[in-house]
Amino acid sequence: MNFDIDKFKPSYQRKNGLTIGFLLFCFLGVSFKEDTFDRTFAYLFHILGIINYGDLKTKYPNLNDTDLLREVFFVSRNNKVYKLKLLREITGIKSKDLFRKHFETYFEEMNYTRRRVFTLEETYNILNFWNPDFKGESLQLLLKTELASIYTTGDYDLLEETFIDNNIMSLEAYKNVKKIPPKLYNQLDETLERGNANVCFYFLFLLNYT
Incomplete structure (x- = not known):
């Protein structure tokens, strides 16, 4: 069997569709030349049609998490697709009253009290409030x-x-x-020297609901 490395290049994926092999390369931390982890996820967002990678390279020569998030938030700014029900699923809070107890103050500050659907950036901010900097590997209560x-x-x-x-x-x-809540127990990861998940993994999870 011949191993065609070209099939793992972002250009091939964009033209022929996302393959399991390419995803495995990303999740196993295999880089393309010496590209950063952030750039690898930029490839994914490009292949999925969320951002234009050519424009991204010009705009952000030294791409990082902040740049990538800013661009994804910009292109999705008018799309409110993430329902309150999804937030309860992600946080593991099935009870509406319990969810309100944990998020009421934040929702009032952000003027989200009467909202039932959110943009990707708003969803990110809500989850970041719930678990600052996305420490650890869980968002569940x-x-x-x-x-x-x-x-x-x-x-x-x-x-x-x-x-x-x-x-x-x-x-x-x-x-x-x-x-x-995760904002408390994920502090144990630092105490016990456990690893942290990257923000982009949460984004790939959210994109499944788009």
């Missing part, structure tokens, strides 16, 4: 029992100690909740 399974091999007492000793939560706050 999780039970303490679930967190113990993930972080302390099921040791519930050790989980409590880790939250308290690292000043992530007070003992009183910890005792008074059953579920913990």
Whole structure:
């Protein structure tokens, strides 16, 4: 079997359609020449018809996350496609009342209170409020029992100690909740030296709903 490297080039993907092989190259961190991770995702956005990569190269010679996000937000600024129901699914908050409890203050500040659908940038900002800088690998509101399974091999007492000793939560706050939001438990990733997910992975997830 001949291995055709041209099939993994962005130009081929744009002309012939996105292939599983190209996606695997991206997710496994394989670069094209010495392109950055951000540039690889720029290729993806270009292939998906979201941005013009030629214009992007001219506009941002040293492409980074901020540039890429700014461009994607610009081209999608008039498209309100992400429903409030989707935000509840992403955050793992099925209850409307509980969702309101966690997001009410932020929605009031942003004048989103009566909104039921959002642009990509607005959705990004809401999720960034929920989990600043997209730390960790989850956006879900999780039970303490679930967190113990993930972080302390099921040791519930050790989980409590880790939250308290690292000043992530007070003992009183910890005792008074059953579920913990990602902006708090993802701080454990730094404490326990776990990895973080890249923002662009969340974007690829969101694009499935476009």
